[in-house]
Amino acid sequence: MAARGRAVTRLSRGTLPEVRHDRVQLPPPPALAQQVGILHLGIGAFHRAHQAVFTEDAALASDQEGWGICGVTQRSAAVVDQLRPQDCLYAVLERGVGDPSVRVVGQVSDVLFAAEEGPRLTARFADPAVRLVTLTVTEKGYRRGSDGGLDLTDPVVAADLAGGARSTVGQLVRGLQARRAASAGPVSVLSCDNLTGNGEVLRRLVMDFCRALPSAEGDAIGSWVEQHVAFPSSMVDRIVPATTDADRADAATLLGVVDQALVVAEPFRQWVVEDAFAAGRPAWERAGADLVDDVEPFEQLKLRMLNGTHSLLAYLGALRGYETIAEAVSDAELASAAQRLMREDVAPTLEQPPGLDVTAYGETVLERFANPALRHRTTQVAMDGSQKLPLRLLTTVRDRLAAGATPEWASLAVAAWMAYVAAGRDRHGRQLPLDDPLADRLRSAVGTGSDPVAVATGLLGVREVFGDDLRDSAVFRDALVRHLKELL
Numbered sequence: 001m002a003a004r005g006r007a008v009t010r011l012s013r014g015t016l017p018e019v020r021h022d023r024v025q026l027p028p029p030p031a032l033a034q035q036v037g038i039l040h041l042g043i044g045a046f047h048r049a050h051q052a053v054f055t056e057d058a059a060l061a062s063d064q065e066g067w068g069i070c071g072v073t074q075r076s077a078a079v080v081d082q083l084r085p086q087d088c089l090y091a092v093l094e095r096g097v098g099d100p101s102v103r104v105v106g107q108v109s110d111v112l113f114a115a116e117e118g119p120r121l122t123a124r125f126a127d128p129a130v131r132l133v134t135l136t137v138t139e140k141g142y143r144r145g146s147d148g149g150l151d152l153t154d155p156v157v158a159a160d161l162a163g164g165a166r167s168t169v170g171q172l173v174r175g176l177q178a179r180r181a182a183s184a185g186p187v188s189v190l191s192c193d194n195l196t197g198n199g200e201v202l203r204r205l206v207m208d209f210c211r212a213l214p215s216a217e218g219d220a221i222g223s224w225v226e227q228h229v230a231f232p233s234s235m236v237d238r239i240v241p242a243t244t245d246a247d248r249a250d251a252a253t254l255l256g257v258v259d260q261a262l263v264v265a266e267p268f269r270q271w272v273v274e275d276a277f278a279a280g281r282p283a284w285e286r287a288g289a290d291l292v293d294d295v296e297p298f299e300q301l302k303l304r305m306l307n308g309t310h311s312l313l314a315y316l317g318a319l320r321g322y323e324t325i326a327e328a329v330s331d332a333e334l335a336s337a338a339q340r341l342m343r344e345d346v347a348p349t350l351e352q353p354p355g356l357d358v359t360a361y362g363e364t365v366l367e368r369f370a371n372p373a374l375r376h377r378t379t380q381v382a383m384d385g386s387q388k389l390p391l392r393l394l395t396t397v398r399d400r401l402a403a404g405a406t407p408e409w410a411s412l413a414v415a416a417w418m419a420y421v422a423a424g425r426d427r428h429g430r431q432l433p434l435d436d437p438l439a440d441r442l443r444s445a446v447g448t449g450s451d452p453v454a455v456a457t458g459l460l461g462v463r464e465v466f467g468d469d470l471r472d473s474a475v476f477r478d479a480l481v482r483h484l485k486e487l488l
């Protein structure tokens with residue numbers, strides 16, 4: 001491959017000597033991560049920039065072998081093509097204030113494409129050395145119905161119940177069945193997605209799947225899961241925008257070699273994990289993670305303050321024609337809306353997490369959003385609104401309504417999502433992508449998209465998003481219509 005007129009080698013174990021040792025943090029020797037102890041479902045950019053980094057730092061700090069990661073990609077073989085030729089090495093390009101920095105991570109030691117390598121996946125589940133299954137499959141990957149349980153009407157789930165293993169929960173249960181058959185021992189399943197009570201949620205989905213199997217089969221695996229599988233909760237935080245060609249070019253200059261599996265991230269990272277594992281865990285506390293008894297206050301704080309505000313800025317920002325979150329938050333009106341959402345709507349609903357100041361947390365969030373070097377696109381955060389809003393904004397709306405208050409700013413955020421769906425264009429007439437598993441339903445719910453009352457009523461009728469309670473709340477509807485009149 002040629003770049004800037006010179007031959008450029010691709011990153012791999014064999015080419016590590018060509019990496020610029022003076023300015024790049026190199027991975028530990030391969031022995032540290034050779035033995036796979038973690039099976040990770042959903043090896044996208046987020047996992048590589050977050051849990052893999054914590055795990056490598058923990059292994060290094062405690063000189064602990066046996067927690068190498070086997071990454072599973074669910075939907076596309078592209079990740080395998082990026083990682084396999086590089087011996088699963090990749091770099092994390094950190095963009096903060098000042099010059100970017102780069103490190104090469106070696107904690108991932110295997111990667112597989114679930115759709116084409118089913119037997120290898122099963123073998124990993126059945127391997128006693130694997131003691132932890134971690135997940136980043138995004139909100140929609142859980143395939144929950146409107147009651148929060150597994151959506152048994154989902155065709156992929158139905159196919160999995162008939163013997164397949166394509167959905168995340170189907171894959172998990174089929175894998176756990178193989179583990180049981182192999183007597184491979186207890187295991188922990190750790191969700192690292194932005195869901196409230198993600199451990200409990202996942203346990204419920206797994207049990208729902210077991211119960212929907214033919215009864216003898218379902219009983220057998222269901223009671224095995226109850227006895228042998230732990231589902232700790234965790235709160236994950238690091239802003240990881242989609243990698244661009246410009247990022248890859250910058251990283252190549254810093255590294256001296258080309259990395260096709262590069263990920264980009266902000267310097268900040270946080271991981272709060274419920275310390276309730278069935279078969280051990282890496283010494284993540286040695287890498288700066290917080291191992292606690294109860295994750296819930298941290299999850300609420302993060303989802304409502306950070307993710308809720310992120311969505312507000314994404315929809316309002318995209319409508320105003322801003323390409324990035326940093327541009328959106330540099331607009332004084334939007335920054336003020338973000339602040340007021342956190343202060344006036346979210347903060348009163350929060351339980352104070354131990355050792356954390358909610359106001360200071362909010363300020364840090366806005367500083368992180370203002371990082372111009374990240375170039376996190378508004379339309380990326382705007383994706384999958386139907387899946388994200390209930391968790392990050394509608395929880396706040398419900399709590400405020402129950403307290404007899406009008407959630408003005410949370411309603412503005414929801415109205416901005418509605419306007420984004422209904423208008424489909426920013427104020428310069430440029431098209432806004434509607435990337436959402438419910439896209440067709442949402443489009444038909446908004447009608448012509450220009451009448452605020454019709455837009456609010458149509459979208460409030462999407463039960464998976466709003467339930468019956470919010471559809472029927474006059475206070476919420478009035479607030480939405482008021483904001484939509486401005487926005488549309």
Ligand code: CS2
Nearest residue numbers: 236237238239307310380381
């Ligand atoms: C963002 C999150 O895309 C989104 O919905 O709000 O991915 C956010 O960047 C992370 O949760 C930060 O930890």
